[in-house]
Amino acid sequence: MKGYQRFGTALLSFILALTVSACGAAGEKERQTVPDYPTRQIEYVVPYSAGGGVDLVARATADYLSKEWGQPILVVNKPGGGGAIGAEYALKQVKPDGYTALAVNVSNTTMLTAGMTNPPITNEDQVYTSRIGQGTLAFAVKADAPWNDFAEFSAWVKEHPEELTWTSVGPAGFSAFGVAEWLDVIGADFSKTRMIVTKGGSDSLPKVAGGHAVLAVHMIGEVMPMLQAGKIKILAVSGTQRSTFLPDVPTAEEQGIKGLSVSWWTGVSFAKDTPQHVIEKWDGAIAKMVQDPVFLKHLETIQVEPAYADRTVFLQEVTRETEYYTDLATKNQMRK
Known part of the structure; x- marks a missing residue:
């Protein structure tokens, strides 16, 4: 009986040793098969x-x-x-x-x-x-545009949606969705407005500054150069809190236009x-x-x-x- 016990113990030890060895080999193989990255441009x-x-x-x-x-x-x-x-x-x-x-x-x-x-x-x-x-969205118009705040501008757009032109990289751009959400909130007809297609912020904002479009909706970092150059002005930013980058610009919510969540x-x-x-x-x-x-x-x-x-x-x-x-x-x- 003792001989059988010794044999069983030895067999179990052998199996465990094989298992540990196999796991170690598998782990080493897995580490070896992960290629170096990156190795080029x-x-x-x-x-x-x-x-x-x-x-x-x-x-x-x-x-x-x-x-x-x-x-x-x-x-x-x-x-x-x-x-x-x-x-x-x-x-x-x-x-x-x-x-x-x-x-x-x-x-x-x-x-x-x-x-x-x-x-x-x-x-x-x-x-x-x-x-x-x-980034937070900023609603930008030409520097000498007649509107002094976002509430005034929104009231004008609601009365004259066909006169609103706005820039976007396309109908699926964040500017387009930012405009659509805003118009939905104020009750203006989105279908009567007109999109002007651009290639991005560096193309869009000069169009607004030059009077070729009424509105550009971009993240703050994109509007800052034209704002600092005095070519545009920001009527509002989205979100529930003012941006630390534009602390003097009120949010749309502060001006009575709530629910703008596009970011x-x-x-x-x-x-x-x-x-x-x-x-x-x-x-x-x-x-x-x-x-x-x-x-x-x-x-x-x-x-x-x-x-x-x-x-x-x-x-x-x-x-x-x-x-x-x-x-x-x-x-x-x-x-x-």
């Missing part, structure tokens, strides 16, 4: 013109990560189609190997899906990797089949980046608020926004 696609909010955040991000990883990150502007052209290139026309990243934002994701019946890009086409920053954000996404280790590398690096004092100072200079969200939270927010903006677009017959 990364293309970071901005689907808008240079100088806008998405572009500025992307360039700050590229600068930080290229130093962090020791590899160049080239920012490439591919404007057009309300952000769809650049997004389609980054998500569908290149190899999903992690060497093409998209500077994703609210216009070329949730709003593109909500504003089009057959969008070229959907949420399912990409992996939302990390949100980086967000701007930007982050990074990749094509849906991008390797998991690439997604994790970017998300981890961005989480670290948004704690870096130099990077945060850079965001402050372009009037963007840090708003990091990891992959899980990012996707949840995108899903919620898509539903809200789809309802808004349907109500105002914006879907094309």
Whole structure:
């Protein structure tokens, strides 16, 4: 009997040793099969013109990560189609190997899906990797425009909607949704207004300053240069609190126009089949980046608020926004 017990004990020890050895080998093999990344230049696609909010955040991000990883990150502007052209290139026309990243934002994701019946890009086409920053919307008109505040301007628009021209990168841009939500709140007819298509903030705001459009709705960082140059004035900002970047400008809510929730954000996404280790590398690096004092100072200079969200939270927010903006677009017959 004792011989059998000794044999059983020895057999069990042998099995356990094999199991531990196999697990160790598997773990070592797994570590060995994760490839080095990045090993060469990364293309970071901005689907808008240079100088806008998405572009500025992307360039700050590229600068930080290229130093962090020791590899160049080239920012490439591919404007057009309300952000769809650049997004389609980054998500569908290149190899999903992690060497093409998209500077994703609210216009070329949730709003593109909500504003089009057959969008070229959907949420399912990409992996939302990390949100980086967000911005408050500012309602800008020409510096010598006759309106002194947003309430006065809103009353004029309600009476004369056909005279309102406003700029946007397209019917699915955040400017379009910002205008639609505002007009819905004040009871003005969105269909009687006219959109003037632009390539981004650097193109849009000069049109307003030059009298070629009445209104531009952009994040604060985009309007600041023209505001400081005295070419435009800001009648209101969205949100429930005044912006720290424009403390003297009242919110729309302060002026009796409540319920404006459209906001701007930007982050990074990749094509849906991008390797998991690439997604994790970017998300981890961005989480670290948004704690870096130099990077945060850079965001402050372009009037963007840090708003990091990891992959899980990012996707949840995108899903919620898509539903809200789809309802808004349907109500105002914006879907094309």
